[in-house]
Amino acid sequence: MTVKFFSQFIDATGCREFELIAPESIEKLIEILITQFGEPMRQVLLSPAGDTIHEDAFLLVNGRHLRALNGFATQLVESDIVSVLQITEAG
Amino acid sequence: MTTLKTDVYARQICMPEIGEAGQAILARSSVLVIGAGGLGSPVLFNLAGAGVGRIAIIDRDVVAASNLNRQFLYTMADIGKCKAAVAAERLKAYHPDLQVEWFAEVLTMDRARALIPAFDLVVCAVDNLKTRRLVNQVCFELHKRLIDGGILGFSGYAVALEPGKTPCLDCLFGLSDTPRTPKVANSIGATASVIGSIEATLVILLLLGLPNPLAGEILEYHGRTLTFDRIRVEQSAHCPICQSE
Ligand SMILES: [Zn+2]
Numbered sequence: 001m002t003v004k005f006f007s008q009f010i011d012a013t014g015c016r017e018f019e020l021i022a023p024e025s026i027e028k029l030i031e032i033l034i035t036q037f038g039e040p041m042r043q044v045l046l047s048p049a050g051d052t053i054h055e056d057a058f059l060l061v062n063g064r065h066l067r068a069l070n071g072f073a074t075q076l077v078e079s080d081i082v083s084v085l086q087i088t089e090a091g
Numbered sequence: 092m093t094t095l096k097t098d099v100y101a102r103q104i105c106m107p108e109i110g111e112a113g114q115a116i117l118a119r120s121s122v123l124v125i126g127a128g129g130l131g132s133p134v135l136f137n138l139a140g141a142g143v144g145r146i147a148i149i150d151r152d153v154v155a156a157s158n159l160n161r162q163f164l165y166t167m168a169d170i171g172k173c174k175a176a177v178a179a180e181r182l183k184a185y186h187p188d189l190q191v192e193w194f195a196e197v198l199t200m201d202r203a204r205a206l207i208p209a210f211d212l213v214v215c216a217v218d219n220l221k222t223r224r225l226v227n228q229v230c231f232e233l234h235k236r237l238i239d240g241g242i243l244g245f246s247g248y249a250v251a252l253e254p255g256k257t258p259c260l261d262c263l264f265g266l267s268d269t270p271r272t273p274k275v276a277n278s279i280g281a282t283a284s285v286i287g288s289i290e291a292t293l294v295i296l297l298l299l300g301l302p303n304p305l306a307g308e309i310l311e312y313h314g315r316t317l318t319f320d321r322i323r324v325e326q327s328a329h330c331p332i333c334q335s336e
Contacts, residue, residue, distance in 0.1 A: 002322075006246075006311045006322075007244075007311065010316065016316075016318075022097070037293060057271075058265055060324065063322060063323045063325040064324075065262065065264070065327060066265065067327075073253035081097070083322050085309075086159060086246065087243075088241045088242055088243035088248055089218065089220050089223070089241045089276070090241060090242075090243050090276030090277070091126050091128050091129055091216050091217050091218035091283075
């Protein structure tokens, strides 16, 4: 499967795309991303308590918001594309 | 069209996508621009410059020194003045034939429902998700096209939403009522200019009846690598906004 990074996630990872064998869920994917990219990734991806996505970040699985799917429990398959974005809300 | 007006728009009337007919469409068009800050500045200048006939501006803020790195509608002499009023005055000086209205107020749901029907299209150039959510809801209720953009640091996005054809902002961003931590929004004028100019381009394309180049997609801009990318977004199955039209 493919993870695509945008805005500050490009800065945090130094890359735009990351290919991996699909883990079973978004929760597992997040664990893998934090293991792979370390503390800078944890800080921008997860809330300080670590139990939700950071309020300034959002994830789309094949273009569908995680909130419209099954949150952390959303199942993943090999053909999935997960986009990891920052909320850039300033004007 | 008078000679002077023809001269002003000569370099775009000769474009095959515009011509005399397209210029007349722009002159008859009306756009509501919500926010006259970093994004609003290039949006407003570009729409006035293109000859959009009627523009309304909503912004409750006054000009602050910290705005002047990116909000090119204003000068040092404007600090402390009402942004919407100064913006209207500046656009009027730029194009005296422009019909411009301004509102120095917070946009509420009721106000949005009263104002939006009078315009062909709405541009969101605001600095918070709460207002985006409100504008998104009313635009989809009223079947009004909505161009939205946002920036942070060197990054930004733009979307062009068409009720009945594209997902809404709620589908894209999963907007919710959850209060967000207040923070100082950082950015440079160049980022605001890129995204604001893209928003203005989208407005002009849609007003001219040209295809929406971002139908169902988010355009993401990353200034540090000077790259653009697109993400196709699907309508959420139970979206309370665009599934209940
Ligand atoms: Zn929606």
